[in-house]
Amino acid sequence: MNLGHASAACLIQPVMPELPEVETVANGVNARVRGQRIERVTLGSKPEPLKSPAALIEETLTGAKIERVHRVGKTIVMDLRRSDGTHAQATVHLGMTGRLLVSQPDVPVPPHTHAILHLGDGREVRFVDPRRFGRIGVVAEDTKYEGPGAEPLTISEANFAALFRGRKTPIKAALLNQALLHGVGNIYADESLFRAGIRPKRHAGRLTRAELLKLHGSLQTVLKQAIHLGGSSVSDYVDADGVRGFFQLEHRVYSRTGQPCRECGEPIQRIVVGGRSTHFCKKCQK
């Protein structure tokens, strides 16, 4: 594998950042920029994917010190300390194709770069997003970004089960609903349902207690496994021009339409649930 000539095409390779990928990115950026001061901010000229007014973003970030970078749901959060001593936060959502790169200034700026944070030591944090589904914003002074829903990695079994009580929507759609759980996307929804043996179209409110507990466990297991393995590739994706793939989860069902189930050999089915492609094994999932 040749890392020395990571091309722009490689950079744009679709990766679908969900919770584990976002956590990996946040940890990697944190390790590299924590403690740095943002000297200035460059935002692109076109209508950029901003969640807050450009002027507010510039004003909030300029001169601020990055105290910590972490993840909330699928959002990367930068804890900032401003020069006047107040606290603020920047939020970066990667959308579908977003990247947050820490680069030396002499590395060519990739296409579709929408924001650059110029750090005190000369390096740059670059927000790159070809498909423009990502968003960058700031959180009002002294309020903490908490995201829309519950944190899937730490939610208790009881609270998890309570999320779906009385819901008529398919369990797959409920898992994707960020107001309930934030951070679960299409891949991990399919993979956790497979591991729990539950069909994606089952009504969320009709799942048995035992099934919900199994789903709780399988979701946390698959997310933690992905984070664990993703962590090992941190050094690859933020380096200068380099963007290699994240850890590729060994998918059991996702994107395996027609291929034999790894458990029973039955061909994996593809259907559409909640407007999203959905993959499952009709023999292993009831």
Place this chain on the structure above:
DNA sequence: AGGTTGACCTGGACGC
């Protein structure tokens, strides 16, 4: 109000 659908956006895959 819960649930569902489609728009947004662009690169890549695929078919002819």
Place this chain on the structure above:
DNA sequence: TGCGTCCAGGTCAACC
């Protein structure tokens, strides 16, 4: 070769 079409999906707005 090149063009057209479709697909991917997180989130939000609009609608039922």
